[in-house]
Amino acid sequence: AGGLLTGADRYHKHTFSVEWYTPLLPRLVLYNHFLYGFLAALSGDQHDIPHLEYFYMGGGGISLGTSLRGYEERSVGPPSTSSASAAGGKSQLKTSLELRVQMVDNPTIYGLAFAEAGNTWLNFDRTDPFDLRRSVGLGIRLYMPMIGLIGLDYGYGFDPDVSGGKPGWIPHFQFGRTF
Numbered sequence: 001a002g003g004l005l006t007g008a009d010r011y012h013k014h015t016f017s018v019e020w021y022t023p024l025l026p027r028l029v030l031y032n033h034f035l036y037g038f039l040a041a042l043s044g045d046q047h048d049i050p051h052l053e054y055f056y057m058g059g060g061g062i063s064l065g066t067s068l069r070g071y072e073e074r075s076v077g078p079p080s081t082s083s084a085s086a087a088g089g090k091s092q093l094k095t096s097l098e099l100r101v102q103m104v105d106n107p108t109i110y111g112l113a114f115a116e117a118g119n120t121w122l123n124f125d126r127t128d129p130f131d132l133r134r135s136v137g138l139g140i141r142l143y144m145p146m147i148g149l150i151g152l153d154y155g156y157g158f159d160p161d162v163s164g165g166k167p168g169w170i171p172h173f174q175f176g177r178t179f
Contacts, residue, residue: 010048013039031098035066038124039090054088055120057133058161060153060172066094068118069172070135070155072165077120079162086120086162091127094118108143114153134158141174148176 015037022030037055041048052064058075061067065074077086098114117132139153151174157167 010042010045011039011053012042013037013053027102029100029102031096031100033094033096033098035092035094035118037092038127040124049090051088054090055092056086056088057092057094057118057120058086059170060174062173062175066092066118066120067172068094068116068133068135068157069114069137069139069153070116070157070170071133071161072163072170075161075163075165076118076133077162078122087122089120090123092118092120093127093129093132095132107145108141110141112139112141112153113137114139114155116155133161137169139172139174150175 015035017035019031019033024030039049039053039055056065056074057068057077058065058071059067059073060069063073068076074085077089080087094116095118096114096116098112100110100112102108102110115136117134119132121127135155135157137153137155139151141149141151143149153172153174154169155172156169159167
């Protein structure tokens, strides 16, 4: 901002998220989610963007970043030159589809099957909606009134992550609504 508003931020970050629920049967719901985000420097100097503001993807979303079940935390996107994790990106795209079945009313317990696809890219120009990391899996959720939503998912990522790891099943613990 700077000037009268004070501050030293010289970038803009935007996120567009749409989610909707479609009841199919009394205890069966289809959940859809679409997420897109981009980040850019105001001055054209990319060093004005703090690395913590970059988009990160992978895992259950417990760490800073967008969840993509079936992959390790922050393992999806452009590779880092200094570690085996992703470097983060200035553009992200993710879509999710879940089929939720309520099994118990009180406490609320439901099972789910999901399919997701997403990625992050170094900048807006490199964004490719056909270059997505894909996953499927199963999960269970328990709503505890004083604690909130907790759950466990098992996701299978079909594509290699930035470390070149082979696809496989990965467990993800969920606390709150992170997907």
